[in-house]
Amino acid sequence: MTRLTHDRYCDDIAHQVDLLRSVVTSGADLAATVPTCPDWSLDELVRHTGRALRWAELLVRTRAQEEIPDEEVPDRHGPEKVGDPAALDAWLADAGRLLVATLREAGPDAPAWSWAGENTAAFWARRMTHEITVHRADAALAAGLPYEVAPDIAADAIDEWLEIVTFVQRVMPHTGAGELRGTGQSLHLHATDPGPELNAEWLVELTDEGVVWRRGHAKATVALRGPLTSVLLAFYRRIPLDSADLEVLGERELLEFWLERATFD
Numbered sequence: 001m002t003r004l005t006h007d008r009y010c011d012d013i014a015h016q017v018d019l020l021r022s023v024v025t026s027g028a029d030l031a032a033t034v035p036t037c038p039d040w041s042l043d044e045l046v047r048h049t050g051r052a053l054r055w056a057e058l059l060v061r062t063r064a065q066e067e068i069p070d071e072e073v074p075d076r077h078g079p080e081k082v083g084d085p086a087a088l089d090a091w092l093a094d095a096g097r098l099l100v101a102t103l104r105e106a107g108p109d110a111p112a113w114s115w116a117g118e119n120t121a122a123f124w125a126r127r128m129t130h131e132i133t134v135h136r137a138d139a140a141l142a143a144g145l146p147y148e149v150a151p152d153i154a155a156d157a158i159d160e161w162l163e164i165v166t167f168v169q170r171v172m173p174h175t176g177a178g179e180l181r182g183t184g185q186s187l188h189l190h191a192t193d194p195g196p197e198l199n200a201e202w203l204v205e206l207t208d209e210g211v212v213w214r215r216g217h218a219k220a221t222v223a224l225r226g227p228l229t230s231v232l233l234a235f236y237r238r239i240p241l242d243s244a245d246l247e248v249l250g251e252r253e254l255l256e257f258w259l260e261r262a263t264f265d
Helices: 006-024 042-061 085-106 121-143 151-171 228-235 252-261
Strands: 037-041 185-191 201-207 210-215 222-226 247-250
Touching (some): 085 121, 185 228, 185 252, 222 228, 247 252
């Protein structure tokens, strides 16, 4: 699958950081629990995201050949005072600025260790784009604010998630992803709003050797239909399948089986 350009990812990291900052400064309660990440408050979610940006920046800037421990990431904790929107906003803005500048200077082919074995700056540009894209949804949902994503970014986030699931299934077969096998049962994701030029449809098949997927339209065991942003959020388990603008056709149990097991854990 053709990925977006390095510059497109860099541009969107900057854009997503700005949008997340707008949640921080919206007057939302930073102590509120994030419904989609119930172990975190909104303040903790933002700190997690900023810390991830700073970690990726350090890996790319130093051309790391191995994993860098979390404790070596500069300014990883963020502002000392919890629940201070101005300080948290400034810290997040600085993390985004540093990462984008480092990625642009490095270029996509610069070496940098990654957990996925794709040891380039390009990996981190894409990964951090979608890290923020999804966690911004968490923040917006916690704050009761609207959420939208550019169609090309949303579609690429689904591609990347499917790549991650197949990677985890291959290298960690003992996890939930290892159970995503079958005899040809299939899922179809169908975004109803983008034009045909984006080809925002996916077919995911469960074979005895594991998950196989491609972009395109096809009849499947179960289909998830709706606007692309909603399909993305449901596939990432951020909104329920019963959301008003989503439609599940066919064997819902198969889709639920997938969602329960398609995780990093």
